[in-house]
Amino acid sequence: MxxxxxxxxxxxxxxxxxxxxxxxxxxxxxxxxxxxxxxxxxxxxxxxxxxxxxxxxxxxxxxxxxxxxxxxxxxxxxxxxLLASDGDVLGYVEYFAELFDECAPEGDPNASLFRLGAAVVETLTGNVSIDRLARYVEYWVLRLQGVYPSLLVCHACGGDAARGGRLDPAGDGFACVDCAHEKGLMLSAESVQFLRAAAGTAPAAASGLSLSVGAGRELERAHRQLISVHLEKELRSFQVLRAMNPETS
Ligand SMILES: [Zn+2]
Structure with missing residues (x-):
């Protein structure tokens, strides 16, 4: 053995x-x-x-x-x-654990996913903006799963998608505001800006990224839908988070 x-x-x-x-x-x-x-x-x-x-x-x-x-x-x-003293932060511990558990396939090494998880634990015990960190973690987990497409250019016209657009949860890419159809998850210019910045930021610095309350809620809703579509089920923790934060559901 x-x-x-x-x-x-x-x-x-x-x-x-x-x-x-x-x-x-x-x-x-x-x-x-x-x-x-x-x-x-x-x-x-x-x-x-x-x-x-x-x-x-x-x-x-x-x-x-x-x-x-x-x-x-x-x-x-x-x-x-558990060294984190903030109650809101502790509420996210189970959620992050469940997200990593559901997204990590058994016996298939992914050093990037492990590094992300380890860095998140380190970050949680410091001074942290839990909402920004949560959107950051969701973005990176989804990206490492190949769910998040590039948000740099529109998949239809190839133009810069900095003004925002729509994301197809079924994986058909990201369309700029000019090319977007009715369906898909709307991402505002501010959300796109946050995600682009997240792509080049370490977890410890995620709290310093700029994100308004409105864009944060938009991303929260979009990420829940992306996670549910990707995993073909709703995470148990979503219910707990809704109970903690009724106005976002
Ligand atoms: Zn376009």
């Missing part, structure tokens, strides 16, 4: 039997894995706080031949999002 030791982003933990957990986690080199953490639900478990969602942890696991589930032997938190 080969033993791997790696940095991992904990995505989801669920109960398994009396005292055990199954943990989904994202690694840089081996993609998303799922494994059993024996005894993790006991009060004095050796896993401690290392298995909370969106914790960046140092962990080791055994890969078992012809088994989908690995066996976790050790987990130590490196960075926990």
């Amino acid at each position: 080969p033993l791997y030791t790696t940095d991992a982003l904990i995505l989801r933990t669920y109960q398994f039997g009396e005292a055990d957990c199954i943990v989904a986690f994202l690694t840089r080199d081996h993609g998303k894995k799922r494994g059993v953490a024996n005894g993790a639900r006991r009060p004095k478990s050796r896993f401690g706080g290392g298995l909370e969602p969106l914790t960046l942890a140092r962990l080791s696991y055994f890969e078992r031949e012809r088994r989908d589930l690995v066996r976790l032997s050790y987990a130590e938190p490196v960075r926990s999002p």
Whole structure:
């Protein structure tokens, strides 16, 4: 049984039997894995706080031949999002974890997705504008999934799409205001500007990007629709976020 030791982003933990957990986690080199953490639900478990969602942890696991589930032997938190003191920020922790979990295919390494996740955990514990960070994270996750098309030019006329336009959630590209048909998600010039800036900004600087309340809501609605179309389901966390922020739904 080969033993791997790696940095991992904990995505989801669920109960398994009396005292055990199954943990989904994202690694840089081996993609998303799922494994059993024996005894993790006991009060004095050796896993401690290392298995909370969106914790960046140092962990080791055994890969078992012809088994989908690995066996976790050790987990130590490196960075926990629970260090964030802001209640709104904590409300987004489960959402980000679910978004990464649903978008990461099992066993298919994507170093960019891992780096994004790790940087988001770091960012959450600092001074953060959670709305801007959330739109930034959604943009990048969707982009790494190939869902977000280029927002530089219109796919129909090839012209600069800086004045905004419509995005086809079914993946037919981005059309400028002159070429856009009725269908599709409207993105204003301000939203396009935010997304273009997000494309060249590190997660730690996402809070400093300019985004008005109106454009933020437009992007929030557009991203929820893009995520739901891409995953062919609605994320559980959308309900929680709606309850936190009734005016945006
Ligand atoms: Zn056009």
